[in-house]
Amino acid sequence: MLDSIYIAATGIGAQQTRIDAISNDVANVNTTAYKMQRANFEDVFYRRAAQRSGDSAPLALPAPVGLGVAVSGTQTIFTPGSLTQTNNPLDLAISGNGFFEVQMSDGATAYTRLGSLGLDEKGELVTQGGDPLKVRFVVPSTATAVQVAANGQVTANVAGQANPVVLGTLELANFVNPEGLTPLGSGLYAATNDSGPAFQAVPGQEGMGTLSQGYLESSNVDLTSELVSLTLAQQAYQLSSRVLQVSDDILSTITNFRRS
Secondary structure (H helix, E strand, O other): OOHHHHHHHHHHHHHHHHHHHHHHHHHHHOOOOOOOOEEEEEEOEEEEEEEHHHHHHHHEEOOEOOOOOEEEEEOOOOOOOEEEEEOOOOEEEEEOOOOOEEOOOOOEEEEEHHHHHEEEOEEEOOOOOEEEEEEOEOOOOEEEEEEEOOOOOEEEEOOOOOOOEEEOOOOOOEOHHHHHHHEEOOOOOEEOOOOOOOEOOOOOOOOEHHHHHHEOOOOOOOHHHHHHHHHHHHHHOOOOOOOOHHHHHHHHHHHHHHHH
């Protein structure tokens, strides 16, 4: 009886985590480059229990008995979102695999698919949070008609130059297992042992996606699917709550019976 209470409690906790993840996805359905989250579960340890096939039959081989569920982790789903045109020359969307590498203020490297970029006082490309891209070059203050090609090459018209000047080439990073990245917030992710180390390449090569200038990637959350998942999670939560209530009622009945 105590096992049923414990199993129901683990189910309630697991489904609450699932509901929280889905609710966060729904809240970010319109967040640029947001990637939906999925809560993953695993069985709690097993206890071996003996079974009888009949009153006079010998004990059968021990059978495993599960003792509930636990949250093994939250997985980020990196399916691509649709592209939205902004006509801002410093807005860049990745069509395919890859991440922009960002140099954080503490020296660490973060990764993002949010290509809403700007220029700092030095003329370097930075994220919305003011962190520069790891591949650094300067866009002169006199530069006009900045162009970013699909392969990452950045050119601009510069005063005194008859032809567009190549300012630099953007690179992308990717991982063997991108789902192993840890979210840092604001569209940034950190590498982990599960993701493996980053490898770099220019857009369009070695499996990397290409760049689309004047576009941003939309959230990959499908609102209809999320609402269906939320309904199922709420039903599972209620079922676990019902199991807990019934187990408590039975335990109370047994306790009262003993007292009488």
